[in-house]
Amino acid sequence: MTVRKVLIFGRFERFWHWSQMVLIIVLMFSGFGLHGFHALLDFELAVALHTYAALALLVLWLFSVFWLFTTETWRHFLPTGRGLWQVLRFYTYGIFRGERHPYRKAFWRKHNPLQALAYLMLKVVLFPLIWITGLLYLFYFLWRDLPHASDLLFAVAVVHTGAAFAILAFVFIHVYMLTTGHSFAEHVAPMMTGFDEVELTPEEEAYLEKDQPAMIR
Template sequence: MKVMVYKRFERFWHWSQAALIIGLMLTGFEIHSSYSWLGFETAVNAHIVMALLLIALWLFAIFWHFTTGEWRQYIPTTEKLAAMARYYAFGMFKDEEKPYKKSLSAKHNPLQRLAYLVFKLLISPVIWVSGMLYLLYPYWPQLGLGWLTLAPVAIVHTAAAFAMLVFFIAHVYLAFTGKPFYEYVHAMITGYEELDDEDAKG
């Protein structure tokens, strides 16, 4: 039975976030002199604009999740956690049946919940805080942060950005492990996914 699993805002949030993160990674690498494309000054300005847009998007997404109750989708659980880890490591390559069935009330499997929780509660806030400190660097003395030095902030921001890159690569890889391979991507574009009748009721 085909049902609407991902609401319009979820899809907008997902793809807008993806576009902004890709843009931030590209400009971030250029700022670190990994290559030259836009030029340093343009890359910095673009990085700042996209970072502020992403923060605004995240804040709105947090509001949406709490007002709709969708935050419950991210509550971690250990049930079938090991089974899902084993499935992603070995089972899916042996064409084994997935040990978790998606439903409207539980869209994410236990491993996804844990990964998204780490992304939302650890990686993202570290990038937020370190990035804003970077941006407010000229005002540190007025903010009482004169004791802080730029080097550790830069290291933390870069480390969090690489953690986000690892998450992004893993996310894209797993997005193409459906049957057929484009199943999950198609669902995130249309919002609709095939669920059993019982699971479709939530």
């Protein structure tokens, strides 16, 4: 087993990540403005920003879902119990003792078990909650004449804002995690360059050296 710098975040994945980050910031800022937490944006502008950013993010997600399935990369997000305990133990105990992170990135497993589980929950729980309720809200004019539409809209808004709070908390933890282990910059770098240190089997190394030389440094 050797550790090499390998391209684990392709161009699309990096584009996805950073444009998603920008859109989520725009959505958070405009959304909490619409909710009444601040009045830094004109309401009309906030509505426009929020709606257009949400539609853009939905398109981005459509592409990313397509990409995840066509490239088989969805496997990275499969939940696994193997190593989960060690990672949890590390963050709650080992990290304070200066221990080394127990997880080694593998070529077909670039996230640690806790990370994979967190991202999976984000993808299958929080994101759907917020975009389904967001679309329901956006298309309220189509169902406003149903009985109790106004109460249902309130429920939609409650779920929407609740999910927004949860995503905000996720963002904070996500950013904080970048400071654990190596330096913040070293953690961000792979999402910029695409390359990170990965533990390779001799076969993987040989394959990459021979067939994908651009993916290995």
